[in-house]
Amino acid sequence: MNKSVIEMEGDIYPGTGNGIQVDGKVLQTFQKGFVQVQNILDQNRLLINEINQNHESKIPDNLSRNVGLIRELNNNIRRVVDLYAGLSSSVAKSREDSSEGDSGKSGQKRIRSG
Template sequence: MEDNIYSGMGNDARIEGKVLQAFEKNFVQVQGILDQNRLLINEISQNQTSKIPDNLSRNVGLIRELNNNIRRVVDIYADLSNSCAKSMEISDEGESKSDERGGQKRMRSSS
């Protein structure tokens, strides 16, 4: 029966590892997009300040790119949230299954 306890713990660790890898990957991706947005905002601001017609018309495309980047960030966070929720469901299912197999969870006594 102890083998089941340890194998369950291994599954939890693998799930947590995958979740952490997904977080890290997504946060690195988001940071890259946010860095790009900072550059876009600076260029848009400079173009606006210059009041040169060509620069002002270029801002239309830059603002579209900025909006698309913001949408990408929102999508990444939505996907990350869904992945996290799914991993929590899997973890909760694993805990309830181990409870059904003989109460493998142990409660610490307060004494």
Template structure:
């Protein structure tokens, strides 16, 4: 908030630690998401080719490919949910590390 000050230097250390863990989590999850999305791109291309061929065997194969695509999308949603939870938890943990020595100076009301 505007006009807020912290009398303890501990916040900087807590934020740096939180940032390091968060960055690792984000990087790990984003690499997983990127790999899944690359796989989805290949699946979609194959599904489109099978559809255009109109061959019964290829159309039957699309059922399994579409299931795999749906599962991949579900995994991406789960990864983003995990990221959101980790981010929220890190923010909450960071707030609790700030409480000792926390002092607010607010501007007087107008």
């Protein structure tokens, strides 16, 4: 059975790539991005709980407060989308930089039979 791997800073990790080399800077960018995403998602969980409690209470002030909470939730979702877009761009740029560095090589992918 063939397993694909991602090589990170010389180490090999199970993944979905085909032996993709990832430098330390790209790895740091991913780690930072995923920490930011997780923090926002944790905040969203709290916002959703508060929105639900306010809705269930049917208290006019609480229902009015939900308008601002839902706005904050929507902004957080936009931030998560932007962070993922940035991470995607980082991967694309890293792959472009990597393939430019390999320009002296044949440019053809080696296919291994399993």
